[in-house]
Amino acid sequence: MERGSSKHSPRVDDEMSQEIRGTVQGVNDGRAEEWRQAEPPGEDQPDAAEILDDSEGEAFSRFGRYIGLAALPGRKDGLKRSAENLDAPDDVLAALDRLPGDVEYPNVHEIWEAVGRHTG
Numbered sequence: 001m002e003r004g005s006s007k008h009s010p011r012v013d014d015e016m017s018q019e020i021r022g023t024v025q026g027v028n029d030g031r032a033e034e035w036r037q038a039e040p041p042g043e044d045q046p047d048a049a050e051i052l053d054d055s056e057g058e059a060f061s062r063f064g065r066y067i068g069l070a071a072l073p074g075r076k077d078g079l080k081r082s083a084e085n086l087d088a089p090d091d092v093l094a095a096l097d098r099l100p101g102d103v104e105y106p107n108v109h110e111i112w113e114a115v116g117r118h119t120g
Helices: 010-019 021-025 054-065 076-085 090-097 108-114
Strands: none
Touching: 054 090, 054 108, 076 090
């Protein structure tokens, strides 16, 4: 008895293997068709690759790690509570303490700017 896929015909198996070839072999960004390429950021979203150098990008990423997605959009108290729940280090908590309490922040980039860090 031959071991193989009995779910599809050999022709369909070959077609399916061609579809995932880029992913398996790491060719062409892992996407065989152009429509599968990752989309660039939207008009209202900053492209972090263009606005941050490596060290600033790492600091931004580290900062954002302690802002829970469930806290966004959010105000100072909710953001700080989220950071505390995620065991944020003292410097992140201190930065969040500097935020004005009456402003709602839609994303981490806006919070980053509000605490005095600039992205470009």
